[in-house]
Amino acid sequence: MRITATTVSFKINEKKRKKLGLETLKPWDTEAQPEDVKPLNPFSTSDELLDKTLSCFRELNPFFADCIQKMKEMGHLDLESRKGKAPGGYNCPLAESGAPFIFMNAAGQMHDVTTMVHEGGHAVHSFLAHHLELSAFKEYPMEIAEVASMAMELFSMDHWKAFFDNEGDLQRAKEHQLERVITIFPWIATIDKFQHWVYEHPNHSIEERTENWLRILEEFTSKEIDFSGLEEYRKISWQRQLHLFEVPFYYIEYGIAQLGAIGMWRQYKNDPKKAIDNYMYALSLGGTKTLPELYAAAGLKFDFSPGHIKTLMEFVRTEMDKLTEA
Ligand SMILES: [Zn+2]
Incomplete structure (x- = not known):
C-alpha cells in the first residue's frame, strides 16, 4: 500500500x-x-440530482434505477440541504419494506453526486438482501x-x-x-x-x-x-x-x-x-x-x-x- x-x-x-x-x-x-x-456544477435542484442519477443508473443497470425510483415513489429520499436540517448523508435500511431511506444535504456540488451514487450503492444492497428470511441476515460487515x-x-x-x-x-x-x-x-x-x-x-x-x-x-x-x-x-x-x-x-x-x-x-x-x-x-x-x-x-x-x-x-x-x- x-x-x-x-x-x-x-x-x-x-x-x-x-x-x-x-x-x-x-x-x-x-x-x-x-x-x-x-467549480463543477453538475445539477442545481434536488429534483435534477434525482433525475440525472436515475438516468445514470438506468444506463448502468435498469435494476439500480428501479430501486431509486421506488424510493422516490415511497417518499424515501430527502436530498437537498435546507435551513435547520441536520448535516450528513446516509442510507438507512428499513427491514419491513426493504426500501431504504436516503438522507443527504445536496447543494449543487460534485461532492453531492458522489454521495448520491455512493448512498445509491448502499440502497441497492438493501434491496438485494431484502429477500433473506431473517433481519439479522440483512446485516453485513x-x-x-x-x-x-x-x-x-x-x-x-x-x-x-x-x-x-x-x-x-x-x-x-x-x-x-x-x-x-x-x-x-x-x-x-x-x-x-x-x-x-x-x-x-x-x-x-x-x-x-x-x-x-x-x-x-x-x-x-x-x-x-x-x-x-x-x-x-x-x-x-x-x-x-x-x-x-x-x-x-x-x-x-x-x-x-x-x-x-x-x-x-x-x-x-x-x-x-x-x-x-x-x-x-x-x-x-x-x-x-x-x-x-x-x-x-x-x-x-x-x-x-x-x-x-x-x-x-x-x-x-x-x-x-x-x-x-x-
Ligand atoms: Zn458508505
Whole structure:
C-alpha cells in the first residue's frame, strides 16, 4: 500500500502544483483550482440530482434505477440541504419494506453526486438482501457494505455524462474521483499504524505520542506538500480523525473496502455484465456468508498482500493516465 499509493499521490500533487503555477504546494492547495476555473456544477435542484442519477443508473443497470425510483415513489429520499436540517448523508435500511431511506444535504456540488451514487450503492444492497428470511441476515460487515457503495461510485463514472454537458467538466470530475480513490490510502495507513502504536504503548507521554505521530505521518505523506510554518498544527493533526476517539481500530475497513471496490471496477472494465452480475450476487447474500466468502462471490480476491495491492493501484493509475491523455 505504502510504496505505490504514496508514489502515485506524489505525482498527483506534483501535477497540481504545476497547474496552479506555484513554487510550493501548501496543504490547502491540494483541493484548489486555478483562478479561471469554475467549480463543477453538475445539477442545481434536488429534483435534477434525482433525475440525472436515475438516468445514470438506468444506463448502468435498469435494476439500480428501479430501486431509486421506488424510493422516490415511497417518499424515501430527502436530498437537498435546507435551513435547520441536520448535516450528513446516509442510507438507512428499513427491514419491513426493504426500501431504504436516503438522507443527504445536496447543494449543487460534485461532492453531492458522489454521495448520491455512493448512498445509491448502499440502497441497492438493501434491496438485494431484502429477500433473506431473517433481519439479522440483512446485516453485513462494513468491509462488504462499503464495496457496494464505493464500487457504485466507480461503476457509475462511465455514465456521468448525465451530469455534464461538456467533455472538459466530465473529465475533471472523473479525474478528481480517481485522485480521491488513490490519496485515501496513505491516510488510512497513517491512521491505522498510529492507532496500533498508541495501543501498544499504553503508558506513553504526550511528547512520545507527538514524536511517533510525526514519524508515522512523515512515512506516508506526499513529499510534494510543503508544511513549513505549520509544525505546531501538524503535531496534533491526528485529532481530526474522529475514529481514533470513538471507534478504536475501525478505519482500516475503508481501505479493505476501497480495494474491493477497485477490484470490482477492474472486473467492470474487462466485462461489465459479468462484473455487475458478480456484484449483485454477492450483495444478495447479505450477511449470510463470511467476509472472504462474500468477496469470493463477488469474484474478488480477499488478499491484502503488497503484490495484490500494487496490481490494483497500478490499474487505477493506468485508468487515470488514460483519462488525462484523452
Ligand atoms: Zn458508505
